[in-house]
Amino acid sequence: MSELVKKFNDYREKMNEVILSKDNLVLKRLWNLDTNTYEDGALDKRTKEMLGLVASMVLRCDDCIKYHLGKCRELGVTTQQMYEIFAVANIVGGTIVIPHTRRAAEYWEELMSSELK
Incomplete structure (x- = not known):
């Protein structure tokens, strides 16, 4: 598990x-x-977590975003699906969501790379 992910979870x-x-x-x-x-x-857990992630991005809560990213990863959301989720959040929330998308993408990359270690 990456240090970024571990620090957040701890x-x-x-x-x-x-x-x-x-x-x-x-x-x-x-x-x-x-x-x-x-x-x-x-609705299944996976769908609900994806909805929670979109809502968290639109509301601009970085802690909530990280939490839902972790849950989405646990529930098998793919990177391709994740970037569609990011797209929905940005369309709904507007350009103010872009900085949160950057941090979400960074955290997603950490989650994905920590699976390989």
Whole structure:
């Protein structure tokens, strides 16, 4: 796993543990809703993660983008499909999304290269 990917995953896991350890019912319910939203239903997990990625790019949340990129990779999204996802996000979000696409492409490359090591 690349250092970039490891650093993101470690930080996310650490801070989720800190936040959830405070036993705030609203935050726990929010985390639970988020988890359950991406489970298979009328739409499969893969489709939902791709939708989440487009929404995250349009909303310009780099942490969310990285998370959904990782999930998309785990669920077998190909590079060709990923660049179509990027295209949809840029059409919907406009040129303000371009810097986030650059960072998303960088992270995707890291995810793809870490599979080879």
